[in-house]
Amino acid sequence: MTFSLRMPLLMTLLGALLLSGCEQQAETQSSTQKRPPAAVNVMTLAPQAVTLTSSLPARTVAYRKADVRPQVSGIIEKRLFEEGSQIEAGQQLYQIDPALFEAELANARAELARAEAALKTAEARKSRYQNLLDDNAISRQEYDDALATFQQAEAEIQVRRAMLKTAQTNLDYTRVNAPISGRIGKSNVTEGALVTAQQSEVLATLHQLDPIYIDISQPSRALLDLRKKVIDREINQQSAPTVTLTLEDGSVYPHKGKLQFAEVDVDPSTGDVVLRAIMPNPDQLLLPGMFVRAEITEGQIDAAILAPQKAVSFNREGKATAFVVTQNNKVASRELNVGRAIDGHWLVKSGLSDGDQVIVAGLQKIAPGARVNIDQQLEQTRVGGD
Numbered sequence: 001m002t003f004s005l006r007m008p009l010l011m012t013l014l015g016a017l018l019l020s021g022c023e024q025q026a027e028t029q030s031s032t033q034k035r036p037p038a039a040v041n042v043m044t045l046a047p048q049a050v051t052l053t054s055s056l057p058a059r060t061v062a063y064r065k066a067d068v069r070p071q072v073s074g075i076i077e078k079r080l081f082e083e084g085s086q087i088e089a090g091q092q093l094y095q096i097d098p099a100l101f102e103a104e105l106a107n108a109r110a111e112l113a114r115a116e117a118a119l120k121t122a123e124a125r126k127s128r129y130q131n132l133l134d135d136n137a138i139s140r141q142e143y144d145d146a147l148a149t150f151q152q153a154e155a156e157i158q159v160r161r162a163m164l165k166t167a168q169t170n171l172d173y174t175r176v177n178a179p180i181s182g183r184i185g186k187s188n189v190t191e192g193a194l195v196t197a198q199q200s201e202v203l204a205t206l207h208q209l210d211p212i213y214i215d216i217s218q219p220s221r222a223l224l225d226l227r228k229k230v231i232d233r234e235i236n237q238q239s240a241p242t243v244t245l246t247l248e249d250g251s252v253y254p255h256k257g258k259l260q261f262a263e264v265d266v267d268p269s270t271g272d273v274v275l276r277a278i279m280p281n282p283d284q285l286l287l288p289g290m291f292v293r294a295e296i297t298e299g300q301i302d303a304a305i306l307a308p309q310k311a312v313s314f315n316r317e318g319k320a321t322a323f324v325v326t327q328n329n330k331v332a333s334r335e336l337n338v339g340r341a342i343d344g345h346w347l348v349k350s351g352l353s354d355g356d357q358v359i360v361a362g363l364q365k366i367a368p369g370a371r372v373n374i375d376q377q378l379e380q381t382r383v384g385g386d
Contacts, residue, residue, distance in 0.1 A: 073194075079094055320338045
């Protein structure tokens, strides 16, 4: 086939293809123009009061803890308590062999009696020398010696009284008493054991369990955010935030406690701040060292805007967006600044306001600027915490 014959054929085929493409484009535009507005479900937002809470890991700590150690050395004669029992302050726990300390006390009393007798002699001599000095029967030096002897006897009395008190105290220390009231643990010594004064090993440990402390670990960033909200008056904080506990078995502890204080420094390894709450423990259900979950009531926002989480999406930059229906039934995109999640909602700091109709269903069929029909207008759920 010659070149002159091929050219008309190619031109004919090219024209047919262009005509087919134009027809398909026209059909697509026609079908788009005829497509009805998409049906969507919306939720009309309204401000509501929301109680802010935080659920954080925590550990129980005894309200008071006392390690019992001997203050004198000796042999344990008796253990006078039942392990695991409730102990009252001042109750005797152990008896150390008192024989040596009783002897020291008797010796101290005898030395005091000797010093008192010497004082009487020195005092009588001083009085006689005073009369003789007045009559010029003795020299001034002899009187001064008698006076010094009397003063030394007085000082010796003070020394002997102090030694007597020390001996009495050491004898009293053979009775090892409970420093606080609380639940006592196991005994680390038995009868016949030799103990020494101020030893490192404890005889037993007492824990006061009612009330009990709850040490809560909170990220410093969350604490900083809470304090900023209080300063900016975004939330109404209670004078003492309440704390409720969830136990290891998933049950809710029946009593509520109060937050006492926050630690003044941040743990550099974890970035957490320790918050301490005090909790009633009348049944002593909580024991030191238990892991619990603490829910802290931080405060209340009087007029919070909450958007359902299913209506909010996040773009590649991590920014939250939502679609709303405008007054002329067109779709508009809003960029949001959201805070914490609360019962399936996002707390909206900015981007949405009272009366906005947020699209919660039919999102896959819409785009900004598209016209829609509101198929169903849902009621906003009232929430009270996270």
